[in-house]
Amino acid sequence: MNKEEIRDWFKELQDDICGQIESADGSGKFKEDNWDRLNGGGGRTRVIENGSVIEKGGVNFSAVYGATPQKILDALKLDQADFFATGVSIVMHPSSPMVPIIHMNVRYFEMSNGISWFGGGIDLTPHYVDKEDARYFHKTMKAVCDRHHPDYYKEFKNWADDYFYVKHRNETRGIGGIFFDRLSAKGDIFMEDRWAFVQEVGQVFAPIYTHLMTKNKNLPFGENEKKWQFLRRGRYVEFNLVLDKGTKFGLDTDGRTESILMSLPPQANWVYDYQPTEGSNEAETLSLLKKGINWTRE
Amino acid sequence: MNKEEIRDWFKELQDDICGQIESADGSGKFKEDNWDRLNGGGGRTRVIENGSVIEKGGVNFSAVYGATPQKILDALKLDQADFFATGVSIVMHPSSPMVPIIHMNVRYFEMSNGISWFGGGIDLTPHYVDKEDARYFHKTMKAVCDRHHPDYYKEFKNWADDYFYVKHRNETRGIGGIFFDRLSAKGDIFMEDRWAFVQEVGQVFAPIYTHLMTKNKNLPFGENEKKWQFLRRGRYVEFNLVLDKGTKFGLDTDGRTESILMSLPPQANWVYDYQPTEGSNEAETLSLLKKGINWTRE
Numbered sequence: 357m358n359k360e361e362i363r364d365w366f367k368e369l370q371d372d373i374c375g376q377i378e379s380a381d382g383s384g385k386f387k388e389d390n391w392d393r394l395n396g397g398g399g400r401t402r403v404i405e406n407g408s409v410i411e412k413g414g415v416n417f418s419a420v421y422g423a424t425p426q427k428i429l430d431a432l433k434l435d436q437a438d439f440f441a442t443g444v445s446i447v448m449h450p451s452s453p454m455v456p457i458i459h460m461n462v463r464y465f466e467m468s469n470g471i472s473w474f475g476g477g478i479d480l481t482p483h484y485v486d487k488e489d490a491r492y493f494h495k496t497m498k499a500v501c502d503r504h505h506p507d508y509y510k511e512f513k514n515w516a517d518d519y520f521y522v523k524h525r526n527e528t529r530g531i532g533g534i535f536f537d538r539l540s541a542k543g544d545i546f547m548e549d550r551w552a553f554v555q556e557v558g559q560v561f562a563p564i565y566t567h568l569m570t571k572n573k574n575l576p577f578g579e580n581e582k583k584w585q586f587l588r589r590g591r592y593v594e595f596n597l598v599l600d601k602g603t604k605f606g607l608d609t610d611g612r613t614e615s616i617l618m619s620l621p622p623q624a625n626w627v628y629d630y631q632p633t634e635g636s637n638e639a640e641t642l643s644l645l646k647k648g649i650n651w652t653r654e
Numbered sequence: 655m656n657k658e659e660i661r662d663w664f665k666e667l668q669d670d671i672c673g674q675i676e677s678a679d680g681s682g683k684f685k686e687d688n689w690d691r692l693n694g695g696g697g698r699t700r701v702i703e704n705g706s707v708i709e710k711g712g713v714n715f716s717a718v719y720g721a722t723p724q725k726i727l728d729a730l731k732l733d734q735a736d737f738f739a740t741g742v743s744i745v746m747h748p749s750s751p752m753v754p755i756i757h758m759n760v761r762y763f764e765m766s767n768g769i770s771w772f773g774g775g776i777d778l779t780p781h782y783v784d785k786e787d788a789r790y791f792h793k794t795m796k797a798v799c800d801r802h803h804p805d806y807y808k809e810f811k812n813w814a815d816d817y818f819y820v821k822h823r824n825e826t827r828g829i830g831g832i833f834f835d836r837l838s839a840k841g842d843i844f845m846e847d848r849w850a851f852v853q854e855v856g857q858v859f860a861p862i863y864t865h866l867m868t869k870n871k872n873l874p875f876g877e878n879e880k881k882w883q884f885l886r887r888g889r890y891v892e893f894n895l896v897l898d899k900g901t902k903f904g905l906d907t908d909g910r911t912e913s914i915l916m917s918l919p920p921q922a923n924w925v926y927d928y929q930p931t932e933g934s935n936e937a938e939t940l941s942l943l944k945k946g947i948n949w950t951r952e
Binding site for chain 2: 387389403405412414523524525586590593594597598604607613614616617618620621622623624625626627628629
């Protein structure tokens with residue numbers, strides 16, 4: 357396992373995921389943009405728009421390197437060193453409000469001073485929380501985690517709950533999932549073990565999401581559900597632009613704006629002080645957008 | 655001039671502006687929400703939705719006080735002191751893409767240690783830059799500035815160019831205007847002089863914007879212009895959530911979220927890597943979203 361192998365594996369993962377998404381979508385095709393980073397490396401952005409199921413989504417691969425940006429050095433309290441970073445980032449906005457938004461990221465970072473780590477995760481943002489889907493999603497994530505370490509699911513599920521919490525709305529972005537960062541070798545866990553785990557997170561993404569696409573894409577909905585979807589997407593925009601560290605870091609360090617902001621939805625709405633009717637499906641969903649729900653118990 | 659007089663004047667300004675906007679709109683009415691701040695003070699939020707001209711807008715008054723938030727103390731490198739802050743903040747999103755978005759803010763801040771200042775400004779964000787309107791707007795702002803200090807327009811126009819610059823898009827939010835902050839007594843300029851200037855900025859807002867509403871509200875437009883408007887509103891969202899210091903500060907310090915985010919448009923869209931056709935009105939507008947244009951020359 358070295359950085360070139362990781363990079364090449366991520367690139368193949370992008371191919372694999374795009375193929376599975378296109379197949380489940382049925383009509384949408386990814387458009388590819390290759391880009392170079394001024395100071396080293398580049399990426400392969402793939403965006404799908406106006407498919408049968410996916411209205412707008414991106415599956416981005418990048419591998420960049422060079423002098424470590426000052427912001428990272430400051431955060432780590434380190435002197436100048438070169439860095440290498442590679443990963444795959446995904447956000448999918450379906451056209452139907454009955455299909456959830458999903459986000460996935462797997463990434464590897466190393467520096468010339470020997471520091472290296474993995475990060476990533478998968479989290480689900482249903483416009484309407486379907487409890488069966490939520491249990492399926494979390495149980496699948498737990499199964500992946502459990503194959504690698506008995507503490508992973510609990511730790512990374514809580515991390516996702518905290519990371520995707522939108523304080524100014526007092527709600528979580530969606531039903532969470534798993535989130536992890538700076539996973540290095542530790543105790544009896546080697547980098548190879550971390551890598552095996554990250555690979556499995558990457559591989560489980562497409563089966564999970566194509567299942568949720570296929571299961572929900574033909575459910576009926578009307579104006580009311582579309583209106584709610586646009587408001588929920590507004591919250592998604594708020595999280596991504598106000599709170600998401602990856603977005604902020606990318607914009608701060610002159611990343612490729614169109615690749616970073618592929619995460620934004622095709623349309624988002626804001627209505628002043630919108631309150632769903634008591635007892636409605638919208639109100640039930642809001643009641644489930646909180647930390648600490650155990651979706652794997654039953 | 656003391657803080658109570660300033661607060662009361664701002665509150666009357668809110669009344670006056672709401673009246674003039676309602677009158678120019680013809681059918682929209684402001685809805686009022688009074689709110690209390692947990693640690694002292696509160697505000698009067700007024701939002702208009704689905705008027706004849708204004709699709710969504712807010713004219714907010716607030717007067718808050720208490721222990722100075724740690725973030726301000728850190729920024730100013732000061733020890734604990736009480737603060738008092740009052741102001742009026744406005745954002746208007748018209749339904750027609752031919753009517754510009756506008757933003758205005760006037761504010762006063764003082765601390766128990768004797769520090770005090772004014773801040774604020776007015777800036778215009780046309781979906782399509784109309785050069786005649788741009789010149790009218792900047793010449794009006796210059797006239798206001800010139801009545802108070804020969805350096806004000808140049809200084810505050812450049813400040814707006816810098817403040818409303820969206821680095822990750824390499825464009826300005828709109829055609830700028832004036833922006834100023836931390837205006838205290840200095841040399842032969844007394845706080846009373848600053849206050850007279852800030853009052854005139856507040857008073858000129860409604861005549862400017864009702865003129866632009868009335869002049870442009872009946873201009874024809876089609877699907878193409880609506881599509882562009884939604885994309886430009888997307889950029890507005892990006893500025894407000896990624897860069898605007900007032901928004902960030904408000905969300906960070908537990909301000910009233912619905913009052914802060916009244917600035918967001920009713921609908922915003924994102925299309926991956928959208929490029930306007932060469933020679934189109936959209937391309938011309940983009941070419942004018944840059945710093946350093948002198949709109950008062952002719």
